Amino acid sequence: MAKHGFSTRNGGVSPAPYDSLNLAGQDDDPANIEKNRSIALSALGINPLQIANLKQIHGCDVLRAAPGTFEGDALVTNEKGIALTVAAADCYPLLFHDPVNHVIGAAHAGWKGTYARIAEKTILKMLSLGADLQHIKMAIGQGISPQKFEVSEALIQQFRAANFPETCFSGRLLNLIEANRSVALQCGLAPKNIWAMNRCTYENDFFSYRRDAGKTGRMWGVIML
DSSP: OOEEEEOOSOSOOOOTTSOSOOOOOSSSOHHHHHHHHHHHHHTTTOOGGGEEEEEOOSSOOEEEOOSEEEESSEEEEOSTTOEEEEEESSSEEEEEEETTTTEEEEEEEOHHHHHTTHHHHHHHHHHHTTOOTTTOEEEEOOBOOGGGOBOOHHHHHHHHHTTOOGGGEETTEEOHHHHHHHHHHHHTOOGGGEEEOOOBTTSTTSOOTTTTTTOOOOEEEEEEO
């Protein structure tokens, strides 16, 4: 069993432009962020002292989790009582769970992490802790939809050259859900074990770095055995 969830921007104490359930970032009052984290985690029955948190660098480093803050973009553990958290505000939070072998993971997948196959690296790290491909489930949270994510032609060609399938592109629109799904499938995850929220961070329920020109809050994906 794993407690898990993806937050929205609603139900917290932060003022605009971080209103209201801002869970990370450097511009909002740290006291507000701390209060918001307590509110969000209480919904899952998690104590804030149990969280493993990341200073995210848009890379593909996968770390074995422990309570505290570390630099990287993904966490894994097979220990009970450690809540893995990843922050996002257009990038996709990915959560992983092997319910048979009791291994979990969480990854932050923007285009850089997706291109670097952070989903694959997280899965491989989970396997090293005893997970099995046939049992791993992946949940893709909210993120920027392809309709809102126009990128350069050079970046599209970069993804093509890295053998991402054509389902990931439409002109210069990049579909990060399909890109991460394709990585997971190539790793051997069963299609039935991959779920996507299919919600865009441009919607009012969410924070969006691109929509709000960088002045915005952060949401979390959280999972804990």
